[in-house]
Each structure stands twice: as C-alpha cells, then as structure tokens.
Amino acid sequence: MIVKVNKLDFYYGKFQALIDVNLEAKKNEITALIGPSGCGKSTFLRCLNRMNDLIEGTRTTGEIFVEGENILDPNTDLVKLRKKVGMVFQRPNPFPLSVFENIAFGPRVHHLAKGKELEEIVRQSLEAVLLWDKLKDQLSRNALTLSLEAQQRLCIARLIAVKPDILLMDEPCSALDPVSTQRVEELMQILKQDYSILIVTHNMQQAARVSGFTGFFLLGKLIEFDITGRIFTAPRDRRTEDYITGRYG
Amino acid sequence: MKNLFEFIVEKAIFLSGAASIIFVVLIFIFLLKEGLALFGEVNFFAFLFGQNWYPISDPPQFGILPLIMGSVFVTFGAIVIAVPLGLAAAIYISEVAPHSIRGFLKSGIELLAAIPSIVLGFIGIIFLAPLLKNIFHLGSGLTALAGSIMLAFMALPTIVSIIEDAIVSVPRSYKEGALALGATHWQAIYRVTIPAAASGILAAVMLGIGRVVGETMAVLMITGNAAIMPTSLLQPVRTLTATVAAEMGEAVSGSSHYYSLFAIGIVLFIISFIINIFADIFLHRSKAMKRRKK
Secondary structure, eight states: OOEEEEEEEEEETTEEEEEEEEEEEOTTOEEEEEOSTTSSHHHHHHHTTTGGGGSTTEEEEEEEEETTEETTSTTOOHHHHHHHEEEEOSSOOOOSSBHHHHHHHHHHHTTOOOHHHHHHHHHHHHHHTTOHHHHTTOTTSBGGGSOHHHHHHHHHHHHHTTOOSEEEEESTTTTSOHHHHHHHHHHHHHHTTTOEEEEEOSOHHHHHHHOSEEEEEETTEEEEEEEHHHHHHSOSSHHHHHHHTTSOO | OHHHHHHHHHHHHHHHHHHHHHHHHHHHHHHHHHHHGGGGTSOHHHHHHOSOEETTSSSOEEOOHHHHHHHHHHHHHHHHHHHHHHHHHHHIIIIISOHHHHHHHHHHHHHHHHSOHHHHHHHIIIIIHHHHHHHHTOSOSOSHHHHHHHHHHHHHHHHHHHHHHHHHTSOHHHHHHHHHTTOOHHHHIIIIIHHHTHHHHHHHHHHHHHHHHHOOHHHHHHSBOOOSOOOSTTSOBOOHHHHHHHHTTTSOTTSHHHHHHHHHHHHHHHHHHHHHHHHHHHHHHHHHHHHHTO
16 A cells, blocks of 8 residues: 555634545556546645645544555654655646756756756656657747647656656646646546556546555545446445436536 | 806716826927927938037037936836836735734825935935945946936835736736645745736836836936946936936027927937826736636
8 A cells, every 4th residue: 555544624714624434446557537526636745745744734644554654743854755646636737948958857856867867857757747849949938938738748748757656636638628638637647557556537437547546535524435347337335326427526 | 057056067077087197298399399499400310319518519419319318227226126016015014014014004104105316316415425435336326327226216105006017917826826725825825926926016116117217316316417328326417317417408499409308308208108008907907817817
C-alpha cells in the first residue's frame, strides 16, 4: 500500500468536509474517486499533498501514511512531500513561461540538475507524456499558447520531471474535449507502470475505463471502496447503486 | 420632458468627458505656439544637443543637453532606489503580510503620496543634504543624489500600488502549481509570480519615471541647480522642470529666453507622452492576463 488513510476528518472552519475516511491505495495502480459535486473528493485529494494547508481556518485529524510516513505529522517536510506526491489540477495551469522553463521549474527548485542533465530531464519528461515529437523544436514557445490538451500534458510532464511516486489528478480532463480526454486516459495507462495515480473524476465512465479501484464519496463520507469492476456491477451499498445508475448526482 | 432631460444629461456628460481631451490639445497648441517661436533664431539641434545653457549672456546660448542630462541623472537615481524598494514592499503587502496589517500598510504608503513635495524639499535641505555632504565629503550636499533620494520617496506610492495590483492579479493557479511541485513560498514568488506580473511591474516603473520627470519643487530646492553637464550623481544638477520654474519669473516676455522655456515645456510634454504610452501598453498586457484568470 502506497497510501493508507486512517480515520481522516477534515474541517473548513466549523464545517466538516470529510468524515471518518479510511482508504488504501495500491502501488502502480489507478485509484478513482467518484461522487457528486461538493462531496469532499477534491478535498480528500488535496489532503494527500497537504495543499489544504494553504486555506486559512482548516483542521485535519486522523492519519495519512504515504510510503509508511504519517504526513499529518506537524514535522513533515512539505517540500519533500510535494516532490513525492505531485498534483495535476482541474484546469491546466502551466506557468506563463516557455515549455522548457515549465518543466525545468521542478528540477531547479529541488536542485536536481542543470545544464545538459536538465535538458535530458526535459526531454525524458516530454517523451513520457508523448509531447516530445511535437514540441522538441518549440521548447522556447510560451506554454500558454499550447492547446488545452497539450497544456495538461505539459503539467503532467512538469510533475514527472521531479520524479514523484504518486500523481494526484483532480478532474484532469474536465476542461478537455472527448478526443483529448481519450488520449490523456491512454497516457494514464502508460504512466501507471511507473507511478501510483489517484484521480478524482466527475465522469463515472472515466473511472470505469481507467481505474483498478474506485471509491464513492457522498457528503464527506467514503461510502464504498472496492475493485472498480465490483463497484460498477455489484455495489454493496444502496447509495452507490443509486449514484452509478444515475438516480442522482 | 423626460427625453429632453436625458438629452441634456447625455450631452453634459459628453462635454465633460471631451473637455479633458480638448484641454490637452489646447495646452499642446499653446506650448507649440510659444515654444516654436524660438526656432526662428536658434537652430533646433543646437537647442537639443547644445552643451551650454547661458540664456542671458551675450550672445545667449540655449543648449538644453545639460538640463536633459540633469533630469536623466535624477530620474535614473530615483528609479534605481525606488523600484527595488517598491517591489519588495509590494511583495510583502500582497504575499507575506498577515491580512490584519495589509490594509494598514496600504493606506500608510498612500499617505506618502499625500505629503506635499515642498515638505520633502525641506527635509532634503535640512536633513538629507548635510548628511550626504558628510558621508561623501562634498562641498555641498545639494546634488543629483539628494534629488534622487527624495524623488524615490515620491515615486514609491505609485510604484508600490501598481506592482501590488499586478501581483494580486496573477492567477492563483500559478502559485498553487508551483507550491504543488514542492516550491517554497519564496521560490513560487520569484520564479512564477514576479515573471507573471512582469508587464505590470514595467508599467509601474514607467509611471514612476513619469512622476519623477515631472516633479519640480523638491528638485528645485535640493539638486543644487547648476546647469552643467553632470558626470556623477554626486554633482549638483539642474533638471528641465527646475529650469522653467526658476527662470520663468525673470525671463522677459517675448524674448528668446522666454520662448526657450516654452520649448523646454514641449520637450517635457513629449517625454511624458512617450512614457505614458509605454505604461499604457504594459498595463494593457497586465489587464489581459487578469481577464484570462476567469
């Protein structure tokens, strides 16, 4: 188990957004988190790299083990944690810099490489997201001028450049058209050989297509967590069944 | 009846709006009319690039290059001082300061803009000039540097508030992306936020320059007023604005001297016009980014 969550409670001020969440995610597997809007799935994802720390007035209790270490420990080194647990956002958010600088950003802040070595990392990272052939002659192009799909791939490449172990994806395809979505999903299948992926998605079909395990969130609780095939064919909980059959959500 | 009222209000607003443009045009025409009269007697290039400003000698010489260089030296010094300070202050206010003191700091800096320039001139004469004199062992502390320091304080409010605006309008997602990659707060600021705010920062620099170039009273009091070609910031200089202010009272109306001061006015007008255009271009780019945020 690369991620193990025990009795996680999370509060925005007085509002409890996550209630007693327990979950285990496997290494080199894609774990999907589904559920209606506002059910806490993004909040949960953002607990795993402590991005919620940026919001004032939040409180987290419980335990989250990432590779055996409890990251809710106050002594956790956030820089190291976020290097290990990378995040892809809902809207592609490349920096307003060149393609090269976008990918070089991570290696630079972590002092991983410079010069020729850095160029090599940039090449490998772009190759990993299948952008190298398209962009190898345009490394100085402003990343904001790329298509949304290419921007999202670039954001993934930017993570890969710091060699994380876990990729968190918060609705990574919601800004993309169906064809781009399909290509990003194919990319995820390739990436799972080297990384463990947790993906939040609004799109149940996407969860069914890409993931090995699926968790269903409702009103801050993890209602059901199981092998994806079982969640979509034989859910144990009535609420999961109602959701996947489209009775609400 | 109602329509008539609407009509009157509409026209009145239009006229008020048009008035400012009409005034600018009229002022420029007036300046041209008075200033261009000089070039009947004095060669244009001798005026712009002449190294001697002796308007009441016989024969008079109207070379304003020393005055232009005076303005350039004072402005350059002021910007070199004000931009790093302003940038640091803006970063502190927008990114570091706790919410509770943010508003307090902002109004404090805006208060700096409310200090009359003559007061800054006083402080310059009484406090700053003797200080510079002692530090650099000068004959007089009334130098370009003294002017630069005081003007830097005058330009700071403009620079800080525009840079702060630019930083705040950088999309949050850039910073989040940087932090999610394991960048520290400071790395996120200087590697992502500041480059993203670059056009706003340039606009702030431009408007700061505009503020400094046009300032008159304080520089007249503390820069020493010697119309000679400056070679260092530790020399007394005289700026374009100070020249007009100091000599307008004694120039005989209709004389070449009188016209030459208007010609200086034209030069100043053109300089601030160009600076404003650049500031506008940069501000425009910065606003375009703000729109992308949505």
